Amino acid sequence: MKSVQTEHDTAAYQAKKLLADLDLHCSALHAATFPVTDPIETHRAIYYAKISADFANELEAETMVIHSGVHRNTPPAQRKTLTARIYGEVMPYTRKLGLILALENLASNSHAYGKDPAELNEVLDAIPHGDEVGITLDTSHAAAANNVQQLVETYHGRLRNVHISNPKHRPITEQTPELNDFIARLKRYGYREPLTIELSPKCACNEIQRTRLTLEKALG
Ligand SMILES: [Zn+2]
Numbered sequence: 177m178k179s180v181q182t183e184h185d186t187a188a189y190q191a192k193k194l195l196a197d198l199d200l201h202c203s204a205l206h207a208a209t210f211p212v213t214d215p216i217e218t219h220r221a222i223y224y225a226k227i228s229a230d231f232a233n234e235l236e237a238e239t240m241v242i243h244s245g246v247h248r249n250t251p252p253a254q255r256k257t258l259t260a261r262i263y264g265e266v267m268p269y270t271r272k273l274g275l276i277l278a279l280e281n282l283a284s285n286s287h288a289y290g291k292d293p294a295e296l297n298e299v300l301d302a303i304p305h306g307d308e309v310g311i312t313l314d315t316s317h318a319a320a321a322n323n324v325q326q327l328v329e330t331y332h333g334r335l336r337n338v339h340i341s342n343p344k345h346r347p348i349t350e351q352t353p354e355l356n357d358f359i360a361r362l363k364r365y366g367y368r369e370p371l372t373i374e375l376s377p378k379c380a381c382n383e384i385q386r387t388r389l390t391l392e393k394a395l396g
Pocket residue numbers: 280314339374
C-alpha cells in the first residue's frame with residue numbers, strides 16, 4: 177500500500193520505479209485526507225481525493241482507502257450535506273478510473289468522523305451510490321475502540337483491505353489469542369483481499385520483520 181501524504185505528493189514516478197525494482201504490485205493506495213468542517217473547504221477535500229485517485233491509477237492500484245472527509249465536530253445535518261457534496265464529485269471520477277473506494281474505520285481521537293459501524297453507516301448512506309464503497313478495517317483503531325469483532329461481523333462481505341498492527345500502530349511480536357481469533361474470523365468469511373502491515377514510522381526494520389513473521393505464522 178502507498179500513502180499520499182500531502183497535496184504536493186503527486187509524482188508517481190518514484191513509487192513506480194520502486195515497485196518495478198522490487199517486482200511488487202501496489203494493490204491499494206491510501207488517499208490524502210482533509211476533514212472538512214465548513215462548506216468552503218469541500219473543494220480542498222475533493223482535490224485531495226482526485227490527485228490521490230490519479231496516483232492510484234498510475235500505480236494500477238485496484239483500491240483507494242478513504243476517510244469520511246468530514247470533521248467529527250461538524251453538526252449531523254451538515255455532515256450529511258458535506259459528505260454528499262464531496263463524494264458526489266469524487267465517486268464519478270474514481271468510477272471512471274475503475275477504482276474501488278474503501279472507507280476506513282478511524283481511531284476515536286481522529287479528527288475525521290467514522291470510528292464505528294454506526295458512524296461508518298451514516299457516512300456510507302450519505303455518499304451517493306455508497307453501496308459501491310467497500311470497507312478498510314484498521315485493527316489498530318478498532319482495538320483501541322474495542323470493536324474489532326463488531327467490525328468484522330458487520331462488514332465481512334464488503335472488506336477490501338485490512339490494516340493490521342497493535343494499538344497505536346505498534347508492531348505485532350507475538351501470536352496472541354486475539355490475533356488468532358481475528359485471523360480465524362477472516363478465514364471463516366473467505367477474506368481474500370490484502371492484509372497490510374501498517375506500522376508507526378517510529379518502528380525499526382527488525383520490528384517490521386518480526387511483525388511479518390508473526391503474521392505469517394498466524395496465517396498458517
Ligand atoms: Zn489504517
